[in-house]
Amino acid sequence: MLKVLHHHVREGLFEGIKRANADEQVRAIVIIGEGKTFPCGADIREFHTHASVKEPVLTAVGHTIENSGKPVISAIHGTALGGGLEIALCCHYRIASENARIGFPEVLIGLLPGAEGTVRLPRLSGLAFAMDMIAFGKQVNAKDAFRHGILDKLCNGNILEEAKQFATKVIGQPLDSRRLSRLDVKDAANVDLLFEVALAQVKRKSRGQIAPIYCLKSVRNSVRMSFDKAVEEEQRLIMELMTGYQSTALQYSFFADRSAPKWRLPCGASVHNTKPSRIETAGVIGAGTMGSGIAVCLIRAGVPVILVEKNKKMLEKAMKTISGILDGSVKLNRMTSEQKEQCLAILKGTSTLDKLSNVDMVIEAVYENLELKREIFAQLDKVCKPSTLLCSNTSTLDIDKIASATNRPDKVAGTHFFAPAFIMKLMENVYGTKTSPATVATVMEFGRRLGKELEATKEEIKNIRLHLTVTFCTIDL
Numbered sequence: 001m002l003k004v005l006h007h008h009v010r011e012g013l014f015e016g017i018k019r020a021n022a023d024e025q026v027r028a029i030v031i032i033g034e035g036k037t038f039p040c041g042a043d044i045r046e047f048h049t050h051a052s053v054k055e056p057v058l059t060a061v062g063h064t065i066e067n068s069g070k071p072v073i074s075a076i077h078g079t080a081l082g083g084g085l086e087i088a089l090c091c092h093y094r095i096a097s098e099n100a101r102i103g104f105p106e107v108l109i110g111l112l113p114g115a116e117g118t119v120r121l122p123r124l125s126g127l128a129f130a131m132d133m134i135a136f137g138k139q140v141n142a143k144d145a146f147r148h149g150i151l152d153k154l155c156n157g158n159i160l161e162e163a164k165q166f167a168t169k170v171i172g173q174p175l176d177s178r179r180l181s182r183l184d185v186k187d188a189a190n191v192d193l194l195f196e197v198a199l200a201q202v203k204r205k206s207r208g209q210i211a212p213i214y215c216l217k218s219v220r221n222s223v224r225m226s227f228d229k230a231v232e233e234e235q236r237l238i239m240e241l242m243t244g245y246q247s248t249a250l251q252y253s254f255f256a257d258r259s260a261p262k263w264r265l266p267c268g269a270s271v272h273n274t275k276p277s278r279i280e281t282a283g284v285i286g287a288g289t290m291g292s293g294i295a296v297c298l299i300r301a302g303v304p305v306i307l308v309e310k311n312k313k314m315l316e317k318a319m320k321t322i323s324g325i326l327d328g329s330v331k332l333n334r335m336t337s338e339q340k341e342q343c344l345a346i347l348k349g350t351s352t353l354d355k356l357s358n359v360d361m362v363i364e365a366v367y368e369n370l371e372l373k374r375e376i377f378a379q380l381d382k383v384c385k386p387s388t389l390l391c392s393n394t395s396t397l398d399i400d401k402i403a404s405a406t407n408r409p410d411k412v413a414g415t416h417f418f419a420p421a422f423i424m425k426l427m428e429n430v431y432g433t434k435t436s437p438a439t440v441a442t443v444m445e446f447g448r449r450l451g452k453e454l455e456a457t458k459e460e461i462k463n464i465r466l467h468l469t470v471t472f473c474t475i476d477l
């Protein structure tokens with residue numbers, strides 16, 4: 001596990017600083033991460049648990065550090081992120097290995113640096129840099145951080161030894177000018193202009209998201225209010241974000257993103273011992289909103305698609321819609337016109353299922369009617385080659401009941417996309433009682449290829465999970 005500021009880490013740090021302050025032999029204090037890195041933030045798993053509010057909270061640790069009568073130096077290697085960087089900002093000096101990185105990624109999980117980071121960083125780096133770093137969750141390398149005054153020294157040798165040497169040089173020097181809470185914000189006169197420019201960027205780049213706007217407001221408060229008042233307001237803003245649906249969704253997505261590549265089934269099959277098959281071609285059945293959106297995902301990932309829709313007018317309309325969606329991507333510079341044409345070249349429309357005889361995978365996306373889906377799956381079973389995976393985009397129906405309409409239940413799975421499928425990142429892969437590990441491996445690998453955040457869900461728990469994922473995903477990720 002990476003170094004995160006669990007309750008016991010905060011407690012250890014707090015007690016350590018107090019002990020060092022009380023010990024007459026100690027003349028300076030160095031804070032360094034054991035192992036590969038400085039702390040990369042608060043423990044996200046601890047949020048919403050009692051441990052996150054158990055004393056000493058991060059701000060109390062920070063105050064003890066800043067108020068220490070002996071110089072405190074943070075020696076950063078690896079990454080100092082989020083709460084880790086907030087601890088470093090409470091230190092009187094910061095030195096870092098040349099290849100270290102620092103940043104405030106909180107906004108990426110729908111939060112802001114709520115342990116006084118939005119109020120301290122501008123006092124050190126200036127407003128423009130702080131707004132950019134905090135509202136976009138940017139990580140910067142040590143050289144950039146040094147250039148912007150965040151670090152006092154870059155090290156290329158043993159970081160602990162260099163920190164000890166540095167400490168001997170600063171012993172006895174006045175500390176007040178090193179306590180960021182006592183300093184004014186640099187470039188404060190430009191606050192309104194900088195805020196407007198950053199806000200316009202946020203609205204363009206992080207459309208629909210609340211946290212980046214709160215980040216900017218909180219940084220602006222660092223100029224408009226006293227340190228203490230701005231901190232109070234920062235607390236209010238983070239509490240509002242913490243209880244909102246966007247941060248819940250983004251935190252969920254943070255862990256889903258990391259756990260999906262490590263999927264494991266109760267039978268012992270896992271990503272490590274099960275080989276996926278390569279999907280070279282696919283069929284999508286149903287050219288409504290979901291079917292068209294799924295087809296877009298696939299052709300954008302370079303997978304040739306046969307889109308089946310028995311209503312010819314609807315098929316024609318869907319082909320135009322798909323072309324329009326790709327035009328939108330071209331306008332937003334997400335693809336070139338040439339790439340758009342390449343996507344359209346691998347999309348074919350048809351009104352009959354028999355054209356799917358040779359595809360490697362079919363994703364059915366007709367409306368939620370069990371009998372209709374069973375009928376389609378029974379036909380697919382006859383039409384498709386024996387190795388074809390038969391998948392359903394169903395959000396509520398039982399995969400086992402759909403699979404039982406075929407003679408290949410081991411090759412049937414749910415591949416549940418969320419609307420609009422070409423934007424929403426979550427994909428829930430549902431396995432039934434007879435779905436084989438190889439099928440799970442293939443749909444998980446396929447989802448990864450589409451750039452999705454994945455969930456492997458057992459049919460029995462789908463409905464509980466589904467309730468959660470739907471709630472979580474009502475935002476434009």
Ligand SMILES: CCC/C=C/C(=O)SCCNC(=O)CCNC(=O)[C@H](O)C(C)(C)COP(=O)([O-])OP(=O)([O-])OC[C@H]1O[C@@H](n2cnc3c(N)ncnc32)[C@H](O)[C@@H]1OP(=O)([O-])[O-]
Pocket residue numbers: 001002004040041042043044045058079081082083084105106109112113114115255258259
């Ligand atoms: C009062 C509030 C004020 C403060 C707020 C904050 O600090 S908010 C926090 C601000 N900080 C962030 O948002 C930092 C978020 N983290 C990152 O950006 C990256 O993890 C990284 C760049 C630190 C390392 O990348 P990498 O590719 O080397 O490694 P990896 O990404 O694969 O992770 C390895 C394992 O560590 C786990 N884990 C990681 N971080 C946390 C965490 N904070 N918590 C819990 N767990 C965390 C991760 O789930 C995974 O666990 P698994 O699956 O093995 O059980």
